[in-house]
Amino acid sequence: MDQQRKDWYYSCMTKPAHIPDYSLFGETDTFPDVVHCEHIRDRAPDHGWIIAPHRHAQLAQVFFIEAGSAKATADGQSFDLRDGMMLFVPAQVVHSFAFAPQTQGIVQSFPLSILTSIGPVSGDIARALSRPFVGRPAQALIAQMALLDDALAQNGPFRAQIAVGLAHAVLSMTASLNDSPAGNGPAPDGRLARLDRLIAQHQGQNWTARDYAAEMTLSTGHLSRLCRAAKGVSASAYIEATTVQEACRLLAFTQLSVAEIGYRLGFGDPSYFSRRFKSVQGQTPSVYRQKFTN
Missing domain, CATH: 1.10.10.60 (Homeodomain-like)
Structure with missing residues (x-):
């Protein structure tokens, strides 16, 4: 970790007695929906574009940078995110961000029940989504994320079912970006x-x-x-x-x-x-x- 990154890293830290564990960042209420989608501009500006170290016990998240940049950490790993890059963060992983002001992008949060219900059951997908990783999504995945965002904004019939189906597609396509999934073997028990x-x-x-x-x-x-x-x-x-x-x-x-x-x-x-x-x-x-x- 270079000195500039260390300076930023410690600027995110106060002296907490524990690592904050949120439903969504800064919130301890019940998770608000079957899947949650928000834009970086919805939350980051209120925190000075700095998202301090925290984790989600029951959520995995996908961060997509449309325009701008961010320095991120996930369980001690450092990532430099630029235009068109995506970061996947599994549940329980401690993560933080320093976004460049005016960065545009989307954050989609998936309860573990959504991940574990992807079918047909595949140990490869479970392994691919077990660790943080970055990738450059193809336009098809970006379009699926936009469809999910739009579906969650609607209130029509079968909204939850549509959202879950799209969430499975987003997660499966995200898993395909991981070039180094953890290990081999049968589907996890x-x-x-x-x-x-x-x-x-x-x-x-x-x-x-x-x-x-x-x-x-x-x-x-x-x-x-x-x-x-x-x-x-x-x-x-x-x-x-x-x-x-x-x-x-x-x-x-x-x-x-x-x-x-x-x-x-x-x-x-x-x-x-x-x-x-x-x-x-x-x-x-x-x-x-x-x-x-x-």
């Missing part, structure tokens, strides 16, 4: 998505694999088999890796101390937290944080 949601809900409560398995009415062995089939690791290792991923976000996007982050994630001993973090991440929390402060 929906129970892993539920496990991810439970981990997010109960981080800091010291739940074990047995606790999560019981909540899902599975045996611990069955849950581990699901994790091994999908991720190649045991349930305990997957839960720990997901917890460390959250620690990475807190280290990057807040100025909480390493000890406080450990406490929030259920580690009573800061030294033990540092050891577990290093065993998963390959470096201590302090060294990891230096990437964002030096």
